[in-house]
Amino acid sequence: MSSVIIENITKTYEKGIVKALDNVSFEVKSGELFGLIGADGAGKTTLFRILTTLLIPDSGKATVAGFDVIKDLKQIRQIVGYMPGKFSLYQDLSIEENLNFFATVFGTTVEENFELIRDIYVQIEPFKKRLAGKLSGGMKQKLALCCALIHEPKVLFLDEPTTGVDPVSRKEFWEMLGRLKERGITIIVSTPYMDEAKLCDRIALIQNSKILDVDTLEGILTKNKQNLFAVSSDNMYQLLKDLRAYTDAVSCFAFGQHHHLQVKTPTSSDEKLRAYLAHRNHTNVSIETINPDIEDTFIKLMQDA
Amino acid sequence: MKLFFSFIRKEFWHVLRDTRSLVILLGMPVMMMLLFGFALSNEVKNSNIGILDLSHDESTQLLTNRFDQSRYFSVTKNLTHESQIEEAFRKNELRMVVIFPPKFRESLLHTNQAQIRLVGDATDPNTSNIMINYASAILRDYQNEIFGEQKFPYQINVESSMLYNPKLSSSFNFVPGVMTLILMLLGAMMTSVSIVKEKEKGTMEILLVSPMRPLMVVITKAIPYLLLCFIDVLLILVLAYTVLDMPLRGNILLLLAESILFIFTTLSLGLLISNLVDKQQTAMFISLVGLMMPALIFSGFMFPLENMPLPMQIISNLIPTKWYYSIVSSIMVKGLGIKFIWKQTLILVAMTVFYLAVAMKKFKIRLE
Amino acid sequence: MLNEEIVIKTNKLTKTFGDFTAVNAISFEVKSGEIFGFLGANGAGKTTAMRILCGLLSPTSGEAMVAGYDVYKENELIKKHIGYMSQKFSLYENLTVRENIEFFGGIYGLSRKELKEKGNDLIGRLGMEKEANKLVGSLPLGWKQKISFSTAILHQPKIVFLDEPTGGVDPITRRQFWDMIYEATDAGITIFVTTHYMDEAEYCNRVSIMVDGSISALDTPHQLKEQFETDSMEGVFLKLARQAKRGE
Numbered sequence: 001m002s003s004v005i006i007e008n009i010t011k012t013y014e015k016g017i018v019k020a021l022d023n024v025s026f027e028v029k030s031g032e033l034f035g036l037i038g039a040d041g042a043g044k045t046t047l048f049r050i051l052t053t054l055l056i057p058d059s060g061k062a063t064v065a066g067f068d069v070i071k072d073l074k075q076i077r078q079i080v081g082y083m084p085g086k087f088s089l090y091q092d093l094s095i096e097e098n099l100n101f102f103a104t105v106f107g108t109t110v111e112e113n114f115e116l117i118r119d120i121y122v123q124i125e126p127f128k129k130r131l132a133g134k135l136s137g138g139m140k141q142k143l144a145l146c147c148a149l150i151h152e153p154k155v156l157f158l159d160e161p162t163t164g165v166d167p168v169s170r171k172e173f174w175e176m177l178g179r180l181k182e183r184g185i186t187i188i189v190s191t192p193y194m195d196e197a198k199l200c201d202r203i204a205l206i207q208n209s210k211i212l213d214v215d216t217l218e219g220i221l222t223k224n225k226q227n228l229f230a231v232s233s234d235n236m237y238q239l240l241k242d243l244r245a246y247t248d249a250v251s252c253f254a255f256g257q258h259h260h261l262q263v264k265t266p267t268s269s270d271e272k273l274r275a276y277l278a279h280r281n282h283t284n285v286s287i288e289t290i291n292p293d294i295e296d297t298f299i300k301l302m303q304d305a
Numbered sequence: 306m307k308l309f310f311s312f313i314r315k316e317f318w319h320v321l322r323d324t325r326s327l328v329i330l331l332g333m334p335v336m337m338m339l340l341f342g343f344a345l346s347n348e349v350k351n352s353n354i355g356i357l358d359l360s361h362d363e364s365t366q367l368l369t370n371r372f373d374q375s376r377y378f379s380v381t382k383n384l385t386h387e388s389q390i391e392e393a394f395r396k397n398e399l400r401m402v403v404i405f406p407p408k409f410r411e412s413l414l415h416t417n418q419a420q421i422r423l424v425g426d427a428t429d430p431n432t433s434n435i436m437i438n439y440a441s442a443i444l445r446d447y448q449n450e451i452f453g454e455q456k457f458p459y460q461i462n463v464e465s466s467m468l469y470n471p472k473l474s475s476s477f478n479f480v481p482g483v484m485t486l487i488l489m490l491l492g493a494m495m496t497s498v499s500i501v502k503e504k505e506k507g508t509m510e511i512l513l514v515s516p517m518r519p520l521m522v523v524i525t526k527a528i529p530y531l532l533l534c535f536i537d538v539l540l541i542l543v544l545a546y547t548v549l550d551m552p553l554r555g556n557i558l559l560l561l562a563e564s565i566l567f568i569f570t571t572l573s574l575g576l577l578i579s580n581l582v583d584k585q586q587t588a589m590f591i592s593l594v595g596l597m598m599p600a601l602i603f604s605g606f607m608f609p610l611e612n613m614p615l616p617m618q619i620i621s622n623l624i625p626t627k628w629y630y631s632i633v634s635s636i637m638v639k640g641l642g643i644k645f646i647w648k649q650t651l652i653l654v655a656m657t658v659f660y661l662a663v664a665m666k667k668f669k670i671r672l673e
Numbered sequence: 674m675l676n677e678e679i680v681i682k683t684n685k686l687t688k689t690f691g692d693f694t695a696v697n698a699i700s701f702e703v704k705s706g707e708i709f710g711f712l713g714a715n716g717a718g719k720t721t722a723m724r725i726l727c728g729l730l731s732p733t734s735g736e737a738m739v740a741g742y743d744v745y746k747e748n749e750l751i752k753k754h755i756g757y758m759s760q761k762f763s764l765y766e767n768l769t770v771r772e773n774i775e776f777f778g779g780i781y782g783l784s785r786k787e788l789k790e791k792g793n794d795l796i797g798r799l800g801m802e803k804e805a806n807k808l809v810g811s812l813p814l815g816w817k818q819k820i821s822f823s824t825a826i827l828h829q830p831k832i833v834f835l836d837e838p839t840g841g842v843d844p845i846t847r848r849q850f851w852d853m854i855y856e857a858t859d860a861g862i863t864i865f866v867t868t869h870y871m872d873e874a875e876y877c878n879r880v881s882i883m884v885d886g887s888i889s890a891l892d893t894p895h896q897l898k899e900q901f902e903t904d905s906m907e908g909v910f911l912k913l914a915r916q917a918k919r920g921e
Contacts, residue, residue: 040814053514054514077515088510088511089508101311105517107308137715147511167907168714193870194844254852254876256872
């Protein structure tokens with residue numbers, strides 16, 4: 001069963017000049033942890049705002065838990081939880097006050113649904129008297145998640161919850177999402193971090209207001225096979241330039257300690273490349289044939305688009 | 306109901322935790338009252354006055370000296386004809402002219418009656434009024450001197466007239482003026498800014514995506530400010546009565562009731578503004594330029610409306626502050642009752658209903 | 674272009690706010706031409722340390738020299754000789770590309786003629802001739818970041834401080850951005866960079882990781898991975914940051 005269905009949604013701003021979403025369609029299954037992955041400005045926030053009834057699309061149709069995002073505004077607002085990208089709680093209210101307030105807003109109490117947020121809340125409870133404005137980024141984010149969960153929503157929308165958050169807090173956050181998913185909540189997360197794709201059941205890649213692909217991570221990776229070498233040497237910057245000048249090269253980008261070189265000809269042999277690099281005086285050369293990861297694939301899809 | 310109180314409580318947290326704004330909100334009326342009061346009592350000191358003496362007798366000579374010696378006046382010009390008065394006012398040479406009619410002493414002693422005219426330049430009505438009062442006091446003293454304490458029928462009839470602003474009523478005009486301004490500022494600006502803040506900070510986004518009616522946010526926002534405005538009204542009245550010795554004529558309950566009505570008017574204006582803009586700065590700018598300026602210009606507090614060209618007078622009817630100002634000065638200064646202000650009251654009610662209706666209609670349940 | 678000239682040197686640099694020690698006696702050196710990665714969890718003290726080094730904040734105790742100037746007494750001179758770019762504030766959205774370049778160049782005292790020349794040169798190098806007179810607000814984030822970086826190094830500073838320069842940027846632009854960083858180091862500019870992308874930590878010559886106000890590790894990515902027996906910088910980071918006791 002699909003929890004969220006999006007059909008041909010298009011949305012423009014400023015009287016059609018700025019295109020935010022271009023004919024976007026996909027479905028999110030009930031109970032799924034779904035990732036919407038793309039850079040800032042790709043259209044993620046606009047899509048979330050349409051699904052949470054905050055914006056009306058120019059054209060297209062979308063439903064959340066069977067309710068139409070335009071007509072059934074009231075019903076949708078009863079059952080969704082939403083955490084906007086910008087920290088949007090009252091900075092001059094304490095953790096406790098914020099949580100109680102939002103519980104009342106959703107017609108419930110903190111006690112009633114405490115089980116759901118217990119995990120997360122215990123981490124910030126020692127600071128419950130502190131004003132939200134004085135919290136660190138990680139704590140703010142946990143508080144915001146608690147507030148979005150307080151009414152036990154059926155569908156949870158999290159807009160870039162991990163942007164600007166360090167890897168440790170990000171990991172913790174995803175662990176929390178995993179536990180929420182086990183309770184049967186459908187979760188849709190947007191993120192600019194490609195590596196978070198592996199933590200989602202399925203992902204949609206979005207770039208320049210268009211969906212590049214929707215599938216499981218493996219599905220996307222197998223669909224987009226590339227001939228890739230991971231190459232490193234002692235002079236990485238020179239290596240990058242030389243690899244880009246290599247005759248068989250499609251593209252070459254830095255990937256941490258290696259450069260990923262995409263070549264035209266499918267080959268498992270690296271001899272030609274090795275010879276080329278030796279000729280260019282590279283020392284300590286290491287070449288490995290690799291399978292593309294999500295970033296390689298995203299780059300390829302961007303170039304294809 | 307629980308939801309309602311939870312909102313109200315939250316609004317009070319916002320207001321009470323923002324100490325700086327709170328100090329301004331409660332400090333500003335005090336400051337304005339004291340400044341106006343202080344400026345007023347200092348205004349009249351050795352003001353230039355002219356004498357138009359058509360009698361030239363012992364009494365007029367003496368009175369002229371009395372005026373000159375008083376610390377309030379200094380006689381700088383002797384006029385010979387009434388036509389010179391306007392010119393002297395225009396050139397800002399004189400602020401008041403004392404006119405002794407021919408045969409002043411003679412008629413005073415023989416008919417026990419004498420006329421004297423005081424003509425003030427009422428472009429600054431407050432000052433002018435005070436000057437007339439001081440001048441009258443000097444004349445009264447003189448009267449007492451010649452006739453002693455006994456209540457003789459001898460009388461100097463003081464006839465004072467105000468040029469440019471003939472209907473001028475009282476030197477305490479600024480008190481209704483301050484009340485009007487403060488309520489406008491607090492009611493409209495603070496309410497709109499605090500609602501727009503929710504939009505700017507993104508909290509409105511979350512509240513919109515919730516089952517409660519977003520109108521609740523907006524209505525409950527107004528309540529703490531209603532209370533603060535009311536406190537300010539009381540503060541101003543207490544200051545006027547105690548520090549400035551202003552006599553409180555008229556029915557105080559009526560005055561408070563009318564003030565609450567006007568607070569509602571300003572709050573609904575604030576709601577209206579907040580529905581139209583998205584930035585705190587814009588809300589503040591609109592409140593200041595769009596509301597405060599007209600409030601200052603068109604209420605009759607700074608500039609007498611009677612002297613404005615007709616189109617301006619017509620415009621002034623659209624400004625709620627004009628009506629409230631007129632109500633307050635009628636009650637406080639003239640001591641009039643509801644019989645005389647029901648028209649203004651009705652106009653204010655109508656305006657409030659109109660603003661609220663537009664605000665509700667314009668209220669957005671989505672982001673754009 | 675590494676040489677042995679030291680451009681940043683701190684010795685027991687400390688900053689306290691009340692009874693909270695944001696930066697706790699950190700000592701390190703950055704060599705000229707180096708790409709120095711400055712990592713740490715949120716709240717570890719990175720931002721405070723960076724502000725001190727940029728001359729925006731006075732330390733409580735300890736010493737620090739930046740570009741040869743003392744952070745206590747010569748912070749104005751420091752500001753003149755460094756470049757700074759952050760993700761949050763970089764350019765004026767309502768000015769055009771050219772106006773931004775000229776404005777920021779002007780701040781650093783470039784002459785009118787220099788501004789024109791360098792501005793044109795820069796716009797040419799970025800391939801933005803068509804966009805030069807467009808408002809910055811209308812450009813994609815990735816472009817803004819590139820312009821922003823280019824203006825930060827327009828006055829050829831010795832060091833440029835980059836505060837999470839690639840947050841939220843798409844994978845291609847992110848890499849193009851690093852190409853620009855490499856290019857800048859080729860020209861002898863030292864890079865001091867913070868990031869939350871661990872693959873970017875690999876591009877640095879040396880990386881320091883702050884935990885609870887102190888520097889817990891400082892070495893080349895290769896050495897760090899060996900020391901912490903893991904195959905990625907993310908592994909190193911997680912192992913270190915997990916030790917954090919400070920309640921964020």
